[in-house]
Amino acid sequence: MTRTDEELVARSRSGDVDSFNQLIVRWERPIYALAYRVLGREEDARDVCQDTFLRAYRALPGFKGQAKFSSWLYRIALNLCRDWIRRQQRAPVSQMPEDIDPAELLAATEPTESIEDLVARREMSALVADAMQSLTEEQRTAIILKEYHGMTFQEIADMQGCPLSTVKTRLYQGLSQLRRQLERRGHGIHELVRRT
Amino acid sequence: MSETFECGDKGALVAYLYEECEPDVRAEIASHLTRCETCTSEIDGLGWTRKRLEAWTPNVPELGFQLPVPVMEQRLPWWRAPLPAWAQAAAALLIFGAGLSIGLTRGAVAPVTQPASTQVATAPASDGASRTDLAQLEQRLKAEMSQMRTAVAAPAPQRAVVDDDLMKKVEELVTQSEERQRREFTLRSVELARDIEAQRRIDLASVRETVGQFQGVTGTEIRQQREAIDRINNFIRVSQQGR
Ligand SMILES: [Zn+2]
Numbered sequence: 001m002t003r004t005d006e007e008l009v010a011r012s013r014s015g016d017v018d019s020f021n022q023l024i025v026r027w028e029r030p031i032y033a034l035a036y037r038v039l040g041r042e043e044d045a046r047d048v049c050q051d052t053f054l055r056a057y058r059a060l061p062g063f064k065g066q067a068k069f070s071s072w073l074y075r076i077a078l079n080l081c082r083d084w085i086r087r088q089q090r091a092p093v094s095q096m097p098e099d100i101d102p103a104e105l106l107a108a109t110e111p112t113e114s115i116e117d118l119v120a121r122r123e124m125s126a127l128v129a130d131a132m133q134s135l136t137e138e139q140r141t142a143i144i145l146k147e148y149h150g151m152t153f154q155e156i157a158d159m160q161g162c163p164l165s166t167v168k169t170r171l172y173q174g175l176s177q178l179r180r181q182l183e184r185r186g187h188g189i190h191e192l193v194r195r196t
Numbered sequence: 197m198s199e200t201f202e203c204g205d206k207g208a209l210v211a212y213l214y215e216e217c218e219p220d221v222r223a224e225i226a227s228h229l230t231r232c233e234t235c236t237s238e239i240d241g242l243g244w245t246r247k248r249l250e251a252w253t254p255n256v257p258e259l260g261f262q263l264p265v266p267v268m269e270q271r272l273p274w275w276r277a278p279l280p281a282w283a284q285a286a287a288a289l290l291i292f293g294a295g296l297s298i299g300l301t302r303g304a305v306a307p308v309t310q311p312a313s314t315q316v317a318t319a320p321a322s323d324g325a326s327r328t329d330l331a332q333l334e335q336r337l338k339a340e341m342s343q344m345r346t347a348v349a350a351p352a353p354q355r356a357v358v359d360d361d362l363m364k365k366v367e368e369l370v371t372q373s374e375e376r377q378r379r380e381f382t383l384r385s386v387e388l389a390r391d392i393e394a395q396r397r398i399d400l401a402s403v404r405e406t407v408g409q410f411q412g413v414t415g416t417e418i419r420q421q422r423e424a425i426d427r428i429n430n431f432i433r434v435s436q437q438g439r
Contacts, residue, residue: 021262028259036254045254050261057263124251132252146214147249153216168207171214172242179245 005069013060020060024053027070030149031077037144038081040133048084052077067158074149075159078141085137131181139174142167201225203232213242 003011003022011019031052036045055076056063063072113121132140138160145151145159156167201208201224211217212225229236 017263024261024263028261029256032256032259033254036256037252042255042257046257046259049259053261053263121251121253124248125253128249128252143249147246148252153211153214165207168210172206172210175210175242175245178249179241182245182248 006065009060009063009065009069012057013063020057023069027073028053030070031073034074034077034144034149035081037129037132037148038078038137038141039084040129044084048077048080051080055080071155071159074145078159081141082137127182127185128178131178131185134181135174135177136170138162139170139177142170143174143178146171201228203228203235206238209235209238209242213239213246 003019005023005026008019008023008026012023028049032045032049035048035052036042039045039048052073056073059076063069067075132143135143142156142160145156146153151159153164153167157164160167160170200221208217208221208225212222215222217225225235229239
């Protein structure tokens, strides 16, 4: 039987650690992906992700269900990311993929995807990751929450503590900047494939 | 249909792009796009960018986080949780500092507002004190002590006449805090022992180590407080002889 987040939270609040562990299983991947995209580094994303759940668990007595559990979790993770960025006092660094190993490529290929497509996808992934670093932290976070976590403008506004109009501005400016960056790097997918 | 969209309104275009606008506004923008090249190219460009973003798929490793046993410990109410040594030191320093500030600042006799219990309660709320924190505490304590020594060894002329009431209060305060600390310590030791019983998965070795530090620091604080009381008594004696 699958329990809702709310049920698991209620059980966790009364000391049922297994219920909280179920919440972790449910949310660790999205939280990790969020942290990874915001911070750009696997190790840091892992640390932030783990820390998010530890903090959430400790703060559980103060969580009265005023927001969705997932929104609350996202907010904790974003705060940790922000702290991390400030602590590092530098722009996040994206991990560019190393030279691609053909064996690894074969293994990673979707049944319907040619190796060329996969190479293109990976190259584009790296390009996007890199272009993302040219955005402000707020623009990047807004785009990540919108594009990869499907949040509404209102949810992002709540998450970022800003007006709805600011969210739209951040998205517009962020996308425009990404567009310039991607165009400047000049490669369409097919050119990338030809290059390899 | 009233016109609500203005050509070039970026916010509205973004809302259109993400399909987060009212149906009538959406229809209005769609109709505008059939006539306006600028807005159309804007929307196309943003859409093209969004399409590229789909490629960014981080490789999520096997995470498998689970709450570690020590975290469960940390959810215990503060009076049941083993108190870290640094927090004991901090509490002791605050208590000691309160005593010192009364002793050294004439005129500041007045209200000694519930010094120990609240401080002890708040201390463990923050976590992650390092060796450096402890070292800094120790240094501050030493600095306070040496200030104290200077004050006792060379009392300023205007301090020659000592207010007996004031000194009694100092003594009382220091004694109280010492007793309070002993009570806290006993309480914690008993609760800690019970926790060890109940939670078989606790790392026994590390708990013993924590208790060891805890006793060590507390013992030092109490000894230092005793020394301070001795000095204050000495000071009173000397001052009284001087009358
Ligand atoms: Zn237009």
